[in-house]
Amino acid sequence: MAGQISISRRGFLASTMAGGLCLGLRIPVPGAAMAQEGAPTEVNAWVVIHPDDTVVIRVARVEMGQGTLTGLAQLVAEELDADWEKVRTEYPTPGESVARNRVWGPFGTYGSQGIRASQQYMREGGATARAMLLRAAADRWGVEPETLTVSRGVISGPDGQTLRYGELAADAAAVEVPSEVTLKDPSQWTIAGQPVKRIDTAPKLDGSQIYSLDHTMPGMLNAAIRQTPVPGGKVAGFDANAVRDMPGVREVVAVGEDAVAVVADTWWRAKTALEALPIEWNEGENADLSMDQIHAMLDEGLEAEEAFIGTSRGDFAAARAEAAQVVEAVYHFPYQHHATMEPMNATALWTPERCEVWTATQDAEAALAATATAADLPIEQCEVYRFTLGGGFGRRASSHDYVHQAVAIAKAMPGTPVKLIWSREEDMLHGCYHPITKAKMVGTLDADGNLTGMHMRISGQSIFAGLMPEALEEGLDPLAFQGLNAESDEGEFGYSVPNLLIDHAMRNPPVRPGFWRGVNNNQNAFYLESFMDELAHAAGRDPLEFRRSLLADHPRHRAVLDAVAEAIGWDSAAPEGVFRGICQHMGYGSYVAAAAEVSVDDQGQLTIHRIVAATDPGQVINPQQIEAQIEGSFAYGLSAALLSEITVSDGRIDQANFDTYPVVTMREMPEVESIVMPSGGFWGGVGEPTIFVAGPAVMNAIFAATGKRVRTLPLASTDLRTG
Amino acid sequence: MARIRVNGTVHEVDAEPETPLLWVLREQIGLTGTKFGCGIAACGACTVHLDGIPMRSCVMQIQDIDEGQEITTIEGLSPDGTHPVQRAWAELDVPQCGYCQSGQIMAAAALLADNPDPSDEDIVAGMTNICRCGTYNRIKAAIKRAAELG
Numbered sequence A: 001m002a003g004q005i006s007i008s009r010r011g012f013l014a015s016t017m018a019g020g021l022c023l024g025l026r027i028p029v030p031g032a033a034m035a036q037e038g039a040p041t042e043v044n045a046w047v048v049i050h051p052d053d054t055v056v057i058r059v060a061r062v063e064m065g066q067g068t069l070t071g072l073a074q075l076v077a078e079e080l081d082a083d084w085e086k087v088r089t090e091y092p093t094p095g096e097s098v099a100r101n102r103v104w105g106p107f108g109t110y111g112s113q114g115i116r117a118s119q120q121y122m123r124e125g126g127a128t129a130r131a132m133l134l135r136a137a138a139d140r141w142g143v144e145p146e147t148l149t150v151s152r153g154v155i156s157g158p159d160g161q162t163l164r165y166g167e168l169a170a171d172a173a174a175v176e177v178p179s180e181v182t183l184k185d186p187s188q189w190t191i192a193g194q195p196v197k198r199i200d201t202a203p204k205l206d207g208s209q210i211y212s213l214d215h216t217m218p219g220m221l222n223a224a225i226r227q228t229p230v231p232g233g234k235v236a237g238f239d240a241n242a243v244r245d246m247p248g249v250r251e252v253v254a255v256g257e258d259a260v261a262v263v264a265d266t267w268w269r270a271k272t273a274l275e276a277l278p279i280e281w282n283e284g285e286n287a288d289l290s291m292d293q294i295h296a297m298l299d300e301g302l303e304a305e306e307a308f309i310g311t312s313r314g315d316f317a318a319a320r321a322e323a324a325q326v327v328e329a330v331y332h333f334p335y336q337h338h339a340t341m342e343p344m345n346a347t348a349l350w351t352p353e354r355c356e357v358w359t360a361t362q363d364a365e366a367a368l369a370a371t372a373t374a375a376d377l378p379i380e381q382c383e384v385y386r387f388t389l390g391g392g393f394g395r396r397a398s399s400h401d402y403v404h405q406a407v408a409i410a411k412a413m414p415g416t417p418v419k420l421i422w423s424r425e426e427d428m429l430h431g432c433y434h435p436i437t438k439a440k441m442v443g444t445l446d447a448d449g450n451l452t453g454m455h456m457r458i459s460g461q462s463i464f465a466g467l468m469p470e471a472l473e474e475g476l477d478p479l480a481f482q483g484l485n486a487e488s489d490e491g492e493f494g495y496s497v498p499n500l501l502i503d504h505a506m507r508n509p510p511v512r513p514g515f516w517r518g519v520n521n522n523q524n525a526f527y528l529e530s531f532m533d534e535l536a537h538a539a540g541r542d543p544l545e546f547r548r549s550l551l552a553d554h555p556r557h558r559a560v561l562d563a564v565a566e567a568i569g570w571d572s573a574a575p576e577g578v579f580r581g582i583c584q585h586m587g588y589g590s591y592v593a594a595a596a597e598v599s600v601d602d603q604g605q606l607t608i609h610r611i612v613a614a615t616d617p618g619q620v621i622n623p624q625q626i627e628a629q630i631e632g633s634f635a636y637g638l639s640a641a642l643l644s645e646i647t648v649s650d651g652r653i654d655q656a657n658f659d660t661y662p663v664v665t666m667r668e669m670p671e672v673e674s675i676v677m678p679s680g681g682f683w684g685g686v687g688e689p690t691i692f693v694a695g696p697a698v699m700n701a702i703f704a705a706t707g708k709r710v711r712t713l714p715l716a717s718t719d720l721r722t723g
Numbered sequence B: 001m002a003r004i005r006v007n008g009t010v011h012e013v014d015a016e017p018e019t020p021l022l023w024v025l026r027e028q029i030g031l032t033g034t035k036f037g038c039g040i041a042a043c044g045a046c047t048v049h050l051d052g053i054p055m056r057s058c059v060m061q062i063q064d065i066d067e068g069q070e071i072t073t074i075e076g077l078s079p080d081g082t083h084p085v086q087r088a089w090a091e092l093d094v095p096q097c098g099y100c101q102s103g104q105i106m107a108a109a110a111l112l113a114d115n116p117d118p119s120d121e122d123i124v125a126g127m128t129n130i131c132r133c134g135t136y137n138r139i140k141a142a143i144k145r146a147a148e149l150g
């Protein structure tokens, strides 16, 4: 069963976590060395070895398409000198983690940190297991470990004798855990750093991959849910008797104050009955909410006296007073929905003593906490089993509302497992939307066309305020400045602008925000990189040269920009009727840039002929998977830039399915040429960063083609027809 | 009771006549490789073959299918996962999250059955399934590879 693990407890007494190095601490038990015939051995928390030499690597972070499972397995296998062909993975559960003092570290898989935030301790886990296997072989042969060599899971001794990892695992688990291990230099890597195939592809080709939505168990019932159509609304009443006799219906359950679920033998019957169920709503104070109101809030923030200053250097007011030219523009980035292909769902089984949940989550520990809260049980009496996600993109990290609900429904039916599935409509109407913002950009140029100052006022929604107010700092949201920070390893503003002011007026409409692939970098890069283009044109300068002149102090920012410029042929003329745009940004520890070639016909029809994207993520674990992430990030980012938008009328989300929330399909998908250019010495993220540059590269090219500056996304709202 | 033929086996299913084939496959027959994505024929995650024609099973009512018609799901595309489309998909490491891929593979297999040597435009016209992970370019390349593998 997915998500379940088998842990050999032989000799295992306690676990400890020290200095980021997480290892099982064992006291050898005499006579226990003969492991049960055929049973796997846990060498340490990360590495389990079977007698047939299969190596199982435990991964706390979750796979949702981004390749983390494969990348982390490559890193552990590398340090372990395992035979890559024999490597498998499994997910430990958060309940096991609690019981073992969080031996696997954090489970959270967001912020493009799946690999970079766990690579150190996982590589150490692999190296430690290797050292223990070597020690065990040395002891068997009565030699020193230094005289041994390892290749692909086989240890060779000085006299040509060999032992396989599968033969040694039980002994290895009993030797003393080394206090120190030396990790390989990336230049020595043979598994990591290579474009190996993903470890999880086969079951995705024949229907055998089990997702959370496919989970089933004996006696399981299915639930369909309807949640308040207006944020903050509540159920005023419903008539369960109207549907009780419909086929398959077992129960009608109020879920919290704002939702009703029908439980039936099949989901289709539950959904059919739910549609027939009369529900009355108390819509509450947001029943009139409209885009006009939301825009008015944001517009007020653009001009507000007070704002939270993120970066301030020099004296922008003085620069403005002395400017030869002042350029001003207002930009807007709308709400977006995650639209994971697999809608939200969870299965729960509740009894007064225990609650178990089977679900897809980007943070199994948070899902466990949600389970315990909803179950009203101590966390030790709860467990969450997880599956490969049918997409996450931040939705399954933003809220575990679906877990809460599944547990609440199961609690009404003790002892019966219930699977809750959101219809696509429920999913789209109850998202954690990419926050809505606007920005007022003001730039000052001197008589020679040099940028002397910039003020960037962001007005709009805070994700922290909406989801986790405890993360705010004195009521302010530092995350608003992603990619705009003066000094930051995570996302540094690259341009040397002598007088710079970046501030945020938090304005929070009552629509729930969430972390959406790229998060605040999306709008920040769109605002800044479009405006840099405006400034270059106002100064009569080439957009590439203008940027380069301001990036002298940030060579990595400039290097990726140069790479895409060269690849697209910036210095030579584009084909007839084809126009180019370029941009760069830094986020999640990586430097990214893109260049686009587009044409726009008389009817205003956009064609994207070519995209070149570059990333410097410091280290590369699997170059072909980085290319896959770059392509995917363009599909996702261009959906938002070109097509998709969530809006509100009368307090209700207007878009309920893919017919009204169009996304990029193969027809809109451009060719993407990827440049992966690790400069070494740091670990940047890969799943998100290139999404930042998808929109601005194309919008800048559209300006070059049409003279129209797209300041409001998605592009679909702009008429590109000439004349 | 309805009788339908899936991957060569006839199943008697207890479902209302309006029930979409998708949910009969998933809930009554236990074939969960066919995915639910939208329920309105917009995403293609639920694509199966009906007598070889790609169909979006989320909007096909069970009452409109007769026992003489052959339904093929991802589980029945090939006995051992070696259909040329599956081999090409593996070779090019197409899936990311994988959730849309059953539908993509079924759509691609039907496209190639109909047109063994599709042009780029044929592929774009035939492949309208949504992939939120954005695997489109690898899908396109894999279809060409599958055409070579024949």
Ligand code: FES
Binding pocket: B035, B036, B037, B038, B039, B040, B041, B042, B043, B044, B045, B046, B047, B056, B057, B058, B059
């Ligand atoms: S689920 Fe059938 S097309 Fe989307």
Ligand code: FES
Binding pocket: A065, A341, A390, A391, B095, B096, B097, B098, B099, B100, B101, B130, B131, B132, B133, B134, B135
């Ligand atoms: S692979 Fe994830 S939706 Fe297509």
